[in-house]
Amino acid sequence: MSLMLHHVSMLPHEAVSCKLRLAGALARSHSFSASCSVTNRAIHCTPKRWSCSGSCIGVSISSSSRCNYQGKRLVRSCSTTSDFVIAGDGSYGNKQVVSLTPRLYDYVLKNVREPEILRQLREETASMRGSQMQVSPDQAQLLAMLVQTLGAERCIEVGVYTGYSSLAIALILQESGRLVACERDAKSLDIAKKYYHLAGVSHKVDVRLGLAVDSLESLILNGESGSYDFAFIDAEKRMTEKYFELLLQLVRVGGLIVIDNVLWHGKVADPLVNDPKTISIRNFNRKLMEDKRVSISMVSIGDGMTICRKR
């Protein structure tokens, strides 16, 4: 199955640029790669594995010539400035939401005030196995902003890896602040600890090596329920609901619990993807929608984060 778009109104270099954008868009929205070619009048895109059924993509070459594919209204523009999407549900009108392209994301990253020590940690981690696990600089900045805005003193992180998000939090915490950092992998924790030391924040971080559930349960047993202001969940995805329940006990009313990877590379929205991790994230997102114990805001930053405020 392939997608063909007419581009009679485009200049040759625009068509080539559009071809690249389409291949990227298809790859991003469906988690697989697509090969595209440009002919005189059309761009042909052939995904290597077409997993799109009920909700498919439409693509617009310019704002005036829009191509709806299989009757749905999710639109990607190949304008030279930006891509955008429109909700498939017509009740949202024609509200256009900007969609990140590599160029636009580079722009976002250029507008992140990343502390030098975080940049060093990110660069050291970049060559390591699992480097894609660390939160993005824009996510880390948002986490730090939430902690600062909340005036948080007591924080918990579940899933430290080499410490990028925990260091961002520790850096913004007041001197009297404390971050309980839960991680089961000693090797990656060693790197995190090295950077806490280099950044002069070791005294703010209480590292807990071991299974996060055990660490959280020990905090509860220690009588610390309701005493934390902020928590960030970024560990084993099938355990997210368990972490959330424990953290809901540990966080005070008005405190925040932020959950990472709620969009799971877009797989949560693809009914044909039903692996255990995707199902568990999808189920968790659905439950959270109904959970009256928290106010929620799902934010499409990084791989998607949901911010929950305990009521």
Ligand SMILES: C[S@@+](CC[C@H](N)C(=O)[O-])C[C@H]1O[C@@H](n2cnc3c(N)ncnc32)[C@H](O)[C@@H]1O
């Ligand atoms: C996505 S990474 C965390 C990335 C980190 N927040 C950052 O920004 O660099 C997930 C981490 O959770 C850890 N992890 C997974 N399951 C865990 C568990 N049951 N208990 C503690 N840590 C766990 C993994 O070892 C891994 O380092």
